[in-house]
Amino acid sequence: MNYNTETEQKILSAAAEVFLEKGKGAARMQEIADRAGINKALLHYYFRSKERLYDEVFKRLVSDFFNELFDAIQDIEDIQLLLKAFIDNYIDLIAQRQRLIRFIIWEIETGGGKMVELLKTIMQERGLTTIPIEVKIQKAIQEGKIAPVDSRHLILSLIGMCIYPFIARPIVENIFQGIQVTSTEFLQQRKTEIFNLIWNGIKK
Amino acid sequence: MNYNTETEQKILSAAAEVFLEKGKGAARMQEIADRAGINKALLHYYFRSKERLYDEVFKRLVSDFFNELFDAIQDIEDIQLLLKAFIDNYIDLIAQRQRLIRFIIWEIETGGGKMVELLKTIMQERGLTTIPIEVKIQKAIQEGKIAPVDSRHLILSLIGMCIYPFIARPIVENIFQGIQVTSTEFLQQRKTEIFNLIWNGIKK
DNA sequence: GTTTAGTTTAACCAATTGGTTAAATACTTA
DNA sequence: TAAGTATTTAACCAATTGGTTAAACTAAAC
Numbered sequence: 001m002n003y004n005t006e007t008e009q010k011i012l013s014a015a016a017e018v019f020l021e022k023g024k025g026a027a028r029m030q031e032i033a034d035r036a037g038i039n040k041a042l043l044h045y046y047f048r049s050k051e052r053l054y055d056e057v058f059k060r061l062v063s064d065f066f067n068e069l070f071d072a073i074q075d076i077e078d079i080q081l082l083l084k085a086f087i088d089n090y091i092d093l094i095a096q097r098q099r100l101i102r103f104i105i106w107e108i109e110t111g112g113g114k115m116v117e118l119l120k121t122i123m124q125e126r127g128l129t130t131i132p133i134e135v136k137i138q139k140a141i142q143e144g145k146i147a148p149v150d151s152r153h154l155i156l157s158l159i160g161m162c163i164y165p166f167i168a169r170p171i172v173e174n175i176f177q178g179i180q181v182t183s184t185e186f187l188q189q190r191k192t193e194i195f196n197l198i199w200n201g202i203k204k
Numbered sequence: 205m206n207y208n209t210e211t212e213q214k215i216l217s218a219a220a221e222v223f224l225e226k227g228k229g230a231a232r233m234q235e236i237a238d239r240a241g242i243n244k245a246l247l248h249y250y251f252r253s254k255e256r257l258y259d260e261v262f263k264r265l266v267s268d269f270f271n272e273l274f275d276a277i278q279d280i281e282d283i284q285l286l287l288k289a290f291i292d293n294y295i296d297l298i299a300q301r302q303r304l305i306r307f308i309i310w311e312i313e314t315g316g317g318k319m320v321e322l323l324k325t326i327m328q329e330r331g332l333t334t335i336p337i338e339v340k341i342q343k344a345i346q347e348g349k350i351a352p353v354d355s356r357h358l359i360l361s362l363i364g365m366c367i368y369p370f371i372a373r374p375i376v377e378n379i380f381q382g383i384q385v386t387s388t389e390f391l392q393q394r395k396t397e398i399f400n401l402i403w404n405g406i407k408k
Numbered sequence: 409g410t411t412t413a414g415t416t417t418a419a420c421c422a423a424t425t426g427g428t429t430a431a432a433t434a435c436t437t438a
Numbered sequence: 439t440a441a442g443t444a445t446t447t448a449a450c451c452a453a454t455t456g457g458t459t460a461a462a463c464t465a466a467a468c
Contacts, residue, residue: 131379164363249446253427425453
């Protein structure tokens, strides 16, 4: 039997495009079919419903992001290098996937259930029962390498600082004339400023 | 003539409720009418279209937020007090308006044009040609009161740290077992941790 | 070559939804 | 009270859209 994986792939890329651009609600099955160059009924033939097609796309896009991030920093033990690598990689990964952030926020806004489930799956697949960066921060504190901050708050601060310019991009670029959030120049500045602020804030 | 402002008010509150809960796209005119206890045709009679009703609601909700924030910090000159007040008020205002953040993000995701326009209007109404906190940070740097960081990046960091737990709330509460983003305890911790990190990071 | 199973298509359907309309109902004013 | 204006309603409409279906097509298996 000839299980046609080619059509399935065409559907998945077209769906990823459309879902990323429009979000689940505003995405149209007809548009996905058109971009994939196939009949709309095939979407249902391969994926049954819009919801399931969306789930599949969501899983692939988000897993890819987190796996890249985990891969990039998992072996770093030194706290200063770890924080630097986290910031650099987080910003680069987001910069390459601007629409993914919106996409994830859309999903979170519906309650976040799918996102939470997916994160648990990803962690399971990697054999993790704790959050590595949290543990490493706590270890650095115990060893007296950094000031005794709350590790969870530090992580929230890190991510918030990295992600905010992308979330608020149109506002940022308009209020702060001259800033182009995606420019190499801004990205480099952002990485440096975040790291300096954090490191000065927690070093002993 | 009796311009019926009562119906108009009922519509505006019902619309604010529904738009905040569902977002513009998923909000239904019928539901707004039902919650206002009026006939659906009245929505169009008073506001012409869904788009215009949305615009009006958006303007009121967002203006209210920013005016509260500006009012709370505009007279503070001392940089340390200003940063503290910014963090405290920003977090409190968001905590009281959880859905507003989603709402604003939804709007930004469509390009951010309305948001940018509104911010300009608000600044005009307050007679501002510059961003007060940016100017005050720059002044503090010139006077040698804090380290020479980039004022814009510092503002981005501030907002990002304040806002992120609310944006990612379902994930945060699930990954970090025990955290309740809206609890007084967490809010207080968050304010302290952000301020300490920032202040240690920029103080001389 | 015929059967069988998987694949693809055009046409169709039912539900939803923003918006309209004509008629009915209040108010105001002269 | 009568006329004129503003307000409110029920019924309706056209467009959109996720999903279905029956029939046609393709290709391997026997």
